[in-house]
Amino acid sequence: MEFRRCRIKGRHRFTSVAGLLLALGLAGCRLDMHDQPRFKPLRMSDFYADLRSSRPLEPGTIARGELRSDSYFYTGMINGNPGDEMPFPATREVLERGRERFNIYCAPCHSRTGDGNGMIVQRGYRRPPSYHIDRLRNAPLGHFFDVITNGFGAMPDYAEQVPARDRWAIIAYIRALQLSQQAPLSIVPPAERDRMLSQPPPVPATPGSGATTPSGTTGQAPPEVKK
Numbered sequence: 437m438e439f440r441r442c443r444i445k446g447r448h449r450f451t452s453v454a455g456l457l458l459a460l461g462l463a464g465c466r467l468d469m470h471d472q473p474r475f476k477p478l479r480m481s482d483f484y485a486d487l488r489s490s491r492p493l494e495p496g497t498i499a500r501g502e503l504r505s506d507s508y509f510y511t512g513m514i515n516g517n518p519g520d521e522m523p524f525p526a527t528r529e530v531l532e533r534g535r536e537r538f539n540i541y542c543a544p545c546h547s548r549t550g551d552g553n554g555m556i557v558q559r560g561y562r563r564p565p566s567y568h569i570d571r572l573r574n575a576p577l578g579h580f581f582d583v584i585t586n587g588f589g590a591m592p593d594y595a596e597q598v599p600a601r602d603r604w605a606i607i608a609y610i611r612a613l614q615l616s617q618q619a620p621l622s623i624v625p626p627a628e629r630d631r632m633l634s635q636p637p638p639v640p641a642t643p644g645s646g647a648t649t650p651s652g653t654t655g656q657a658p659p660e661v662k663k
Contacts, residue, residue: 510600511578512585518578524601526608534609537602541594550613562590567610568617580607 475481475489484491504510509523524530539548547554550567557563565572584603587593598606621629 508578509604512581513578518576518582520576520578522577522608523604526611530605531609531612533602534605534607534612537598538606538609541598542606545591549617550610564591567614573614573618577604577607577611580610 477490479489480487481489483489506523508514508519512518538546543554544556545554545561545564546552546567547557552564552566567573581603582588583591584598584606585593585595594603624632
């Protein structure tokens with residue numbers, strides 16, 4: 437009788453061990469998320485009537501960070517017309533950022549002084565108008581924003597290359613360029629005014645440096661005319 441009890445205990449022990457091993461084996465056969473039922477992008481699916489597994493966005497869907505509730509900031513327009521105000525203060529930092537972006541994206545055609553004689557123009561590209569003509573000095577800020585965003589004439593759009601805030605920074609710097617060519621002497625600080633008046637006018641630089649040279653010169657002082 438004792439012998440039979442030992443055999444029963446041994447059988448129970450074997451069953452327990454076998455059950456534990458089976459449980460461990462089944463745990464290794466689970467389906468993780470990487471093996472879940474799913475549609476692969478752009479694959480055909482007979483679940484939808486149009487057989488497309490990739491579904492179109494619902495009307496009115498807005499990507500994260502693209503709400504654009506401030507329409508003037510992203511269009512430069514007010515009721516369909518170009519506005520003439522900066523959407524944020526034109527601080528020194530904004531102007532420095534605008535100068536940097538202008539010299540990268542705009543100066544190759546417009547030149548660093550904004551006269552329209554950049555290096556690309558000197559090599560045959562269509563010349564843009566100077567920023568210093570009356571039409572563009574009097575143009576509202578929204579006009580420049582619209583041109584940068586959508587292009588104009590031979591100029592392509594720069595919406596992808598230049599974010600909206602940088603476009604406004606460039607526009608603020610364009611206004612600074614325009615002021616630099618038309619500013620009255622009365623607004624110059626006295627010390628700077630005396631220094632300017634005591635120096636001879638600068639000689640235009642060579643083409644490509646951002647300044648325009650008169651036709652037929654190479655950036656050197658004009659030859660002296662003998663009388």
